[in-house]
Amino acid sequence: MLSTTLQCLAIVCTSLSAGGIFVFPLLVSAFIEHLGLTQSQLSTIALAGMAGQYPFSSLVGILSDRCGPRFCSLLAALMFFAAFGLSALEISSAPEHSERSNTAVSQRLTVYFAMAGLATVLSYFSFVFSATKTFTRYFTLASGLTMSLFGLSPLFLSYLGSNFFSDPTTGTLDVTRFLQFLAAFAGVAHLFGACALTVPSTPATTSPSDTTDIPDERSRLIEREISSECTTGTDPRDKSTLELLRDLNFWILALYMVMILGACEMIMSNVGTIVLSLPSELVQTVAIKDDQSAAFQVKILSIANTVSRLLIGPFADFASPVFSYEHLQGFTTVRKHHISRIVFLSGASSLLALTCSWMAFGAQTRHDVWLLSVGTGITYGSVFTVLPGVSCSIWGMQNLARNFGILTYSPFVGTTLYSYLYALIVERHSPKGTACQGRICWESTFIFCLGTSLAALAMSAILWRNWSGRT
Incomplete structure (x- = not known):
């Protein structure tokens, strides 16, 4: 204890x-x-x-x-x-x-x-x-x-x-x-x-009730074959790394993650400079301090990220239970399957598109950036929450960690591309020796992110169709 x-x-x-x-x-x-x-x-x-x-x-x-x-x-x-x-x-x-x-x-x-x-x-x-x-x-x-x-x-x-x-x-x-x-x-x-x-640690001994299920030289041949087949893994979804990389749907999902998670992590890394580039709103004639503005956005991002994981995780488990495979029963779920988990990926890309639209065409002051933090936090938390279940339903449990590890290279690529795009645009509009000020610093970045978010939404629709009845 x-x-x-x-x-x-x-x-x-x-x-x-x-x-x-x-x-x-x-x-x-x-x-x-x-x-x-x-x-x-x-x-x-x-x-x-x-x-x-x-x-x-x-x-x-x-x-x-x-x-x-x-x-x-x-x-x-x-x-x-x-x-x-x-x-x-x-x-x-x-x-x-x-x-x-x-x-x-x-x-x-x-x-x-x-x-x-x-x-x-x-x-x-x-x-x-x-x-x-x-x-x-x-x-x-x-x-x-x-x-x-x-x-x-x-x-x-x-x-x-x-x-x-x-x-x-x-x-x-x-x-x-x-x-x-x-x-x-x-x-x-x-x-x-x-x-x-x-x-x-794995127990060194087994209980008497367990030993009755262990085949030995006196067990019938058919029982031993069935037991061996069930324990060695016959899930038809299990694939080698090479087979996984040959799956077109894998690359569609990976590109979706490049666009969505890459954009989210770029925003999470640079929300401080985004806030600093905008004018403060006066609250009781006192301007909001730079550090306080940045800290406020970090707090909102963290809360949105956490709340989305706490709410969407249990809801996804209830509405979209992960498919498991058993040799004698085939594909089963512990509860009735109501909707595809791809719905959550489509919702995340739609939310990010709305968030980028707000920044590209609506935000004017530091007070307006909180909507960016909320949308980014929810999108980021939602995708990472449902992704393991999607991977398990499509490619099985046996190589789940390996498959998830390979998929996580996608946000690595996306974060690199989006971060340097943001930096290049800011540098282009920064007067020599001073920090960039105004919407011009990042307006075109969010227009680009809006386009890629809509492209990711289309990709999720393709996966929804291709994986119908499997997620």
């Missing part, structure tokens, strides 16, 4: 401390003013943190299966401590109010945030699989709650940053102290996880 309590506490601590890369918008103002970094350099650093989660996701999954969540948590602790600690040292040692961008500093910060991105995926695999492999009777609930806690991490960390590491009069964030806190908090939390995150 004590070990289970410690494990649950470790899951909470590691998941809440793992979202440091998502509070990057809080750091943007200081990076511009203190280090003199350009928009392209800021986008590169943010991209390194976001994209650093993906290149090694398949390898981290294998590492988690073979070495367990404790080892992943230990590696995450070391990398979080080094990444945020070195970033704090970099900023504290830089000269005050640099007049020109320092290429060497931006390159080192890019490396540090890439390390933080890798630490994030190590952390994610450690607490999610520790929970799901321990509480197998509540698999969906365990995974949903841990993912939701992870989604709350940026909100929790931004709250701490705004309330304990900011000047109470000006609202300016003390970036050095905040990064030092992130290094200590994430490092200690994941060291605790390295001690407490466990998974049950």
Whole structure:
């Protein structure tokens, strides 16, 4: 009982401390003013943190299966401590109010945030699989709650940053102290996880009731053949990696993820500069502070992301239960199947299209950006919530982790493309030596995102038709 309590506490601590890369918008103002970094350099650093989660996701999954969540948590602790600690040292040692961008500093910060991105995926695999492999009777609930806690991490960390590491009069964030806190908090939390995150070991013995089902040399041949066929996996959906890559529908789904998740992660990384580019609205004749505006958007993104996972996950399980396969029964579901899970992908692309339309044609002040944060958070959380179920229904359970790992390379590609598109457009409209101001900084970016969101909607309709009755 004590070990289970410690494990649950470790899951909470590691998941809440793992979202440091998502509070990057809080750091943007200081990076511009203190280090003199350009928009392209800021986008590169943010991209390194976001994209650093993906290149090694398949390898981290294998590492988690073979070495367990404790080892992943230990590696995450070391990398979080080094990444945020070195970033704090970099900023504290830089000269005050640099007049020109320092290429060497931006390159080192890019490396540090890439390390933080890798630490994030190590952390994610450690607490999610520790929970799901321990509480197998509540698999969906365990995974949903841990993912939701992870989604709350940026909100929790931004709250701490705004309330304990900011000047109470000006609202300016003390970036050095905040990064030092992130290094200590994430490092200690994941060291605790390295001690407490466990998974049950396979029992060495079987009960007498179980031994009756184990075939031996006296069992009838037909029974042994059926038992062997059922346990070795005869699901016709199981495919090799090569067969998976030959599936046209796989590439349609991957391109959908490039367009939707790539755009979402670009927005999540750059919402701070989007807010700063717009004029403040006066509230009781007091202008909203830059850091407070960025922190507010991070909080909204985190809340929307978390709430969407908590609500859409259970609803999808009820309305669109995942198809399982059994040798004697074929494809079955635990409950009646009402709608296709592709409906949720279509809804996510439609919502992102509406969000981009608002930014392209409606938003005028910083107060208007909250709709962007809400739409982006819901879209991002919804897609990641239903994606494992879609993958399991189409390609089976046996290679689910491998298939999901391959699919996660799509947002890595999308984040890279969309982030540099955003940076190039901002750079084009930035006066030399000053930050870009006004809607012109990102208006064409959101028009482009609107077009790709509508294209993704069309792709989801194609998948809906091709996978009719299977998702």
